[in-house]
Amino acid sequence: MSAAPGADVEVHLGDLGFGRGAHLLVQRALAGLPPGGRLAVSGRDPALPVHLPAWCRVRGHRVEWPDLGDRSELVAVVVRGTADDDRWFGAERAGPALPSALSSRPPARWGLGARGALLEAGGPEARFDLDDRDLVWADVAPHLYAQAAARQWDPQTAVPWDDPFALPADVEAAVVQVMTYLVENEQAALVVPARFVGRIHPHFREVVQLLAVQMADEARHMEVFSRRALLRGAELGTSSAGGRQSLFTLVAESDFALASFLLSVLGEGSFVDLLSFLHQNAPDPVTRQVCWLAMQDERRHVVFGMAHLEHQAQLDPLLRDRLRAAIHRRHDALVDTAGLNADVFDALVVLAAGGWHPDDVSAGFDRVQALQHAMDQGRQRRLVRLGFRPDEAAALSALHTRNFM
Amino acid sequence: MSTPTVLMGAVAYDPKVVTIWEGFRAWLRGRGLDFDFVLYSHYERQVEDLVAGRIDAAWNSPLAWLRAERLAAANGTAVRALTMRDTDQDLTSIVVVRADSPARQVADLAGMVVAVGAVDSPQATLIPLGHLAAAGVEVDVRRFDVGVGLHGDHIGGERDAARALVAGEVDAACMIDANHLAFVKEGTLPPEGTRIIAQTARYDHCNMTVREPESAGVQLFGTLLLGMSYADPQVRPLLDLEGLTAWKDGRTSGYDLLARAVDATGFFSPDGRVTATDYRP
16 A cells, blocks of 8 residues: 555554554654654554544654545554654763673763663763772673572572481581581671672673672572571570671771772682581581582682782782782781681581590691691782782781681 | 843642753753742742733643733733743543443533543643533533642543543543543553543643743743753753653644633633632632
8 A cells, every 4th residue: 555645654553552552553664764754644443543643742743634535544644753863862872782892981871771772861970989990890700600690509409408417416516606607707798799789880790790699699608507507406606706896897898809809819718718628527418518519609709809809900010009908907907806706716626526535636626727727828829819929928818817708 | 231030930730840940940041041930839829920020931831821811911911922842732632431331422421420620620621621512512520629720730630530430430531632542551541441432622731921022031031942952961851751842932822722611611701810619729
């Protein structure tokens, strides 16, 4: 059918009315016309002569009422206005869709727009103060996110909660004490990234996604450690003032680089060793499995922390001064505190001893000392990778909190 | 030369009025017009203040325009429609029945109960009732007085009329064309549950009313409003809120239907006094 007289194109709506989406067909037909272009609209919905002009009016299109002649289903001719085009005047893409050529400092006006989306001009200037690519980004982030998302485990099914085991009361108490300590540390490990996620410019969304999964990891860790603590009893263990003070200094760090350094590189790095130790010395299958699962996640957290700090350290030679100062600052803040909860230390020895013969206790003590040595060695290795000299790395590692995290 | 000034009145029918005119105020002041606004709780005092010279411009409903015109004429002055929204032109009102109504044409409404909006709503009361009266159809009117004094700017009365229709409390309901579509989309009216039985002729809605002769400030105000572009990201959200894509030159050719309804019902006297007995803004 040819277009109606005086129209460039025609759309026939059949029985479809504006109450059921007829505007989509009209809009689609208008999109192919320049401003001033004319669209003949036909249709059989009785309300069409009322709804079509009402719809056009608010969108800045003009309606003309031609002589219907014998075209009984022709309703009107719509003359395309400019508002649709005007809305997109000055629109810009919010950078590339893929994280290949990220902006070094994405503008605040991109705000919460999806990276790569066509952004209508105007709108709020969102305040995401962590907007420096070198500070936030690591090329490994998309890969780590994908890996993290793929390795999410279900606390209900990933742990053999119903496997039968029975522990002597004092060994069970040691497990409960260690679990209590782990829960409070994981709590801090959740809060630290949570404080930064809302400050990171959404342009670096893979980093935000990765930290979000990291928080989900910590949430699961808190769940499984609590659940193991309460598997055989109704009470948790103790929490020392010094331990909480140590965690508080971690949570209080407001600089993203320094917080990830203290949390991921030093704290979670040490935690990987601790969880490995617990996996090896666990007296029951549930403890063994929850520690193993958490360890896999924590390794990933350390990899990301290292990756973006290594990248930053290459670009900013002053970074190491700030990292060094952060360690000293935290050490000074904690120098008068007890550090690790003595109950936790003792519980680790009990678990590593596996019995109450003096030789067992002695061997357990040695194993915990070996753990602390392994933690120290690990911290030194990571500090060296960040560009510290080995002797300085050793000195700095020694200043790390005795609370491990 | 001092900066041209304009003090405009607007009726606070919704909190968004503050957002809109605060935004326009900043935009206009950035372009050399010392613009400010005052808010009124109803149109009658705004119109009286305009004619008395206490404000320079009034963002008026069509009913307020008619009263301003009459009040000005009565005291030997004149007002003019400076600008209006593109969406103020060529509106229609409709009378709607339920799809299963026995009424097939407007004459069938005789003796039936017809729901309308507030007493002072041009689009949901005065104009459609005028249409029915002109067709010689006498109906039993059931009014939904929400936001009296706001001249129908508050959608509540119209929506209540539509709800009464769906509930079977009335036989027909009056509303502006765009609100029929809006009520269908929001679910107040079922999509195929109503039938349009009558549609009025086209009429115009609000305008920016000013006194003649216009001051330099008012002239600049008109020029600046007409220059607002939908492509300007600063004003586009405000234009969206105010419901227009462009300001047009004001015209007064679209108020005859309402003027006839006002005269027929005795809403205002020819000299602009409020004479509707049951109108208490």
